[in-house]
Amino acid sequence: MSDNDGKKTLGVRGGGAGRSGSVKQSFSHGRTKNVVVETKRKRVVVPKPGAGAAAGATGGKGPIGGSGGKRPAGISDAEMERRLKALQAAKAREVEEAAQREAEEKARAEERDRLRAEKEQKEREQREAEEAIKRKAEEEERKEREAREAEEKKAKAAAAAAAQPAPEDAARKARDAGKAAPAPRRETVDNDDRGRGRGRDDSGRRSGKLTLNQALSGGEGGRQKSMAAMKRKQERARQKAMGGAQAREKVIRDVQLPEAITVAELANRMAERVADVVKALMQMGIMATQNQTIDADTAELIIEEFGHKMTRVSDADVEDVIQQVEDKEEDLQSRPPVITIMGHVDHGKTSLLDAIRNTSVTSGEAGGITQHIGAYQVTTKDGQVLSFLDTPGHAAFTSMRSRGAQVTDIVVLVVAADDAVMPQTVEAINHAKAAGVPMIVAINKIDKHSANPTKVRTDLLQHEVVVEQMSGEVQDVEVSAHTGQGLDQLLEAIALQAEILELKANPNRPAVGAVIEAQLDVGRGPVATVLVQNGTLRQGDIFVVGEQYGKVRALINDKGERVAEAGPSVPVEVLGLNGTPEAGDVLNVTETDAQAREIAEYRAHAAKEKRAAAGAATTLDQLLQKAKDDANVSELPILVKADVQGSAEAIVQAMEKIGNDEVRVRVLHSGVGAITETDVGLAEASGCPVIGFNVRANAPARNAANQKGVEIRYYSVIYDLVDDVKAAASGLLSNEIRENFIGYANIKEVFKVSNVGKVAGCLVTEGVARRSAGVRLLRDNVVIHEGTLKTLKRFKDEVSEVISGQECGMAFENYDDIRPGDVIEIFEREEIKRTLA
Known part of the structure; x- marks a missing residue:
């Protein structure tokens, strides 16, 4: 739409003539624009005659509930009602959504207010803390200044008393002072005196000190110093004002040096700074951080560099705490x-x-x-x-x-x-x-x-x-x-x-005993049968036994009764171990739990290294030979779980004795306690059965074994276990092949037959010749061929066997070099099942 002068105008729909005018539009960046707007008058629709009756039929409502409207054609009352309900539901939803938006906006405003309040509270607390630190620093500074001024006054008074002039000099000076009374002058001091605190100008005296504001403002390249650094600087300034810092006396320490030690631990034992130790190592050409380990020789040089004394110790020294002292004769008492x-x-x-x-x-x-x-x-x-x-x-x-x-x-x-x-x-x-x-x-x-x-x-x-x-x-x-x-x-x-x-022993000392047997009880955990050899074992004692340690939770005698203590030669069951020890391990009581744990960890580490060294102590030739030997040996892997440690060891030893150069039994794992799901998983991966000796599998292990097809066999007598394993290992032995000679035949003539080749005319001289048997061709008692028969004929008929004294025709499979006078050896092979002795 456009007006008469050709400008574009905005129009409002509607009939009738319109009125034109201009509207000023505002845009971003302060731009404006005048737009011509034409407003048209509303078109008035005059109802036709008869429309009133239609409106009355619809209740005076329009198609969608408006007044004065006309219902569209083809719309029923039910449809009109449905549309009205939909319109009302939409309006209700709009009201509900508006209320919900208002509630959410209110909640967000409250959350913003709460966060703003918390932030202001934190800032206020931080300002209060900073003001408290500032006040404390100023208070300390004031006290130090007062103390320094008092010391200066004392020093000046002492100097004045020491340099007191003679009476006539004092009188002369007084007369001179009376003649010329100079104007009061401001005492000037150089920067050094101000730094030392000897000037009388307060600003000069404080110019060399580090205040809290200077520290917080990052005076040194933006770094903020701690309160400890500030105090150290103040202490240095005070010592400087007093006439120089006093050198502290060097503390010489005895440093225990193990075979290997970290840099941080070495610095800790010397009571030196880690940075100084790292610096000393760098000067020696060793680039090491505080967490790296250095050997004992290097650490010894560092200790000597810092002026300390060194004592070499070994990792095995942790066991020195359990070294027993010889008992005195008067302390010994008779024992059973x-x-x-x-x-x-x-x-x-x-x-x-x-x-x-x-x-x-x-x-x-x-x-x-x-x-x-x-x-x-x-x-x-x-x-x-x-x-x-x-x-x-x-x-x-x-x-x-x-x-x-x-x-x-x-x-x-x-x-x-x-x-x-x-x-x-x-x-x-x-x-x-x-x-x-x-x-x-x-x-x-x-x-x-x-x-x-x-x-x-x-x-x-x-x-x-x-x-x-x-x-x-x-x-x-x-x-x-x-x-x-x-x-x-x-x-x-x-x-x-x-x-x-x-037989005598000292009952009044820490107990020493030997583990007779050990087992893993389901309800009580690891249990060790210990025979006390010396001292008295009491409930609550901390002990180490082999690679395990613990605290005596309970002592049970051979009658199943709980006892408070056990003296020399008394066998008891000990509860409270962290693991199952080996039968034959020695039990020692220690003073602290830390000692027991340290000894047990050292022993476990030493045993692990020993096993690793034993496995690594082989040359390449030995490894190749072992691989070659293993390739020729069939193995029967098994997994053994027993009720006690002694039975497990006995079973493993018995299994090692089963076998020969061709077959052997290999125990993948042996342990104490019930058969667990982990054992079943190992057995499945290795394809071996699980053998339980006086133990049973728990419910998850049984379910896993059924799903994975792992065989679990239970035994309570070691004879049956050994016999069954021996029978299973015998099944891995290859059957022995034995040859039985059933006959001999001499070749009389050799014939050529079409489609067959050379056929030997033979006379069976001994035994019988069978079509299914194996044959060897001997020439001058030397075997020149071994194979099978292609054909065995008597006259023109194919026969299965020919007895001694009869003639027959023989042809070899894939072999034609036969001559008159050769001897045919006929034999049968028999497989004999072998068993382990």
């Missing part, structure tokens, strides 16, 4: 003897101990054999206390018997009168001799008809054990665990031997 019962399997060791204790130990052992080291205390009729160790007699428990011999005082060697000396009996004798402990021979099962105690004594002579009846020094007692015969004499012999040994 420790008796170990040894002998061959099924010779009645545990039954003999049952008879002594009047209990039944054997009934609780699987298969009727002892598979754990049992520790018991027995009180005799005379009131004497004896400590017994019952060791297994099976060959797999040799190491357990050796540990039993190391902690014992007396060995009771049980030999069955009807079985005499057996291999494990000889091992027990050797253990006792190696430990240097006296021996008492108990000839058991004397009540049997086949008992021959004389043969037992004679057999013992072969192993240099001479009993008293053979004019020797070793006591021997004929006993019967079944009838109780000779038990009193055995106890008397033990008491006599203990009296000869004069």
Whole structure:
């Protein structure tokens, strides 16, 4: 739309003539523009006759509820009602959204007010803190100034008194002063005097000091100094004002130097700044940070550079805290003897101990054999206390018997009168001799008809054990665990031997003991059976045992009762370890938990390095040879979990003995405690079964084993375990191929047959010739071919075999060099299954 003069105009829709005018528009940056606007009058629509009736029919409403409108054609009442409701709902939503926006805006305003208030509060607190620091600094500065002025006054008074002039000089000076009274002048001091605080001008005196405002304003390149730095600078200024800083006396320290130490730790032990130590290292040509480790020789040079004394120590010195001092004779008291019962399997060791204790130990052992080291205390009729160790007699428990011999005082060697000396009996004798402990021979099962105690004594002579009846020094007692015969004499012999040994210990000292057995109990955690050898072990003691440490949470004796303490020669179960120790480890009580932890960590680290060194101590040739040997050897991997440490070790040793040059058993992992999901995962990755000895798998482990197809086998008797593993390992052996010669044939003539080749006309001279058998061609008793027959014919018929004395035709598969006079050797191969011995 445009007006008459050609300018563009803005129009408003509507009928009728319009009015024109101009409007001033404002834009950004202060720009304006005049625009011509034409306003048109509203068009008035005059209703046609009859429209009033239509409007009355619709209630005086328009199509959408407006007044005076006309309903569009084809719209029903229901549709009109629906549209009205939709319009009302839209208006309600708009009102609700407007209220919600208003509430959100109000919440945002409140949050802004709260944040602004918090910010102002923080700024106010910061200003108050800065003002407090400033006031404190000014107060300290004022006190120091007053003290300095007082010291200056004292110094001047002393100087005046020392340089007091003579009376006539004083009078002359007074007259001169009276004649010429000079105007008061301002004393001038140079910058050095002002810096030293000796000038009288206050501004000059303070010009050399660092105020809080100067520190906060970043006077030195924008760096802000700490209060400690300011105080150090003030102290230096004060010492300078007093006539120079006094050199502090150097403190010479004794520095303990291990084999390797970090720079920061070295500086800490010397009480020197780390930066100074790093600087000294740089001057020596060593670029090291405070966290880097340096060797002992370099550290020694640094210690000498700083003027300290050095003491070389080793990592093993952490164990010095448990080095025991020799007990004084007056502190020693008598202790019960420790008796170990040894002998061959099924010779009645545990039954003999049952008879002594009047209990039944054997009934609780699987298969009727002892598979754990049992520790018991027995009180005799005379009131004497004896400590017994019952060791297994099976060959797999040799190491357990050796540990039993190391902690014992007396060995009771049980030999069955009807079985005499057996291999494990000889091992027990050797253990006792190696430990240097006296021996008492108990000839058991004397009540049997086949008992021959004389043969037992004679057999013992072969192993240099001479009993008293053979004019020797070793006591021997004929006993019967079944009838109780000779038990009193055995106890008397033990008491006599203990009296000869004069066993003594000091109960009033930190305990020292030996771990007889260790296990992982589900409810109680790691449990160790400890025989206290010296001192007294009390509840609450902190101890280290092997690579483990702990605090005694509870002590349980052999009867299952909780006790508060255990003296020398008393076997107890100890609870409170952080891990399962090895059977045979030594228990030592320490003063602090830190000492125990440090010793245990050192031992664990040393053991880890030892294992790593053992694995790395091989040359390339050895590695290649080992790889070559392993390629020719089939392995049966297994994973072993046992109830106690001793059983696990015995099983591993038994597994190592199974096998030969072709097959061997490899124990991937052995441990104590229940079979866990981790064990099943390892077994699945290695494709091996899991063997549980007196333990079971927990629920997650069983589910994982079922899903992954891992076999879990449970055993309670070591015989069955060894036999099953041996049978499984035998399955890895390749079958032995054995050849059985079934016949010989001589070649008489050689014929050429079309489509077949050369055919040998033969006479079977011995045995039988079979079509399915293997054949060798011998020429001058030398094998020139080995293979199979292509054809075996009798006359023109193909036959399966030809017996001795008959003629036949033979043709070899892929071989034609046959001649008259050659001999054909006929044989069959047979596979024989091999087993491990």
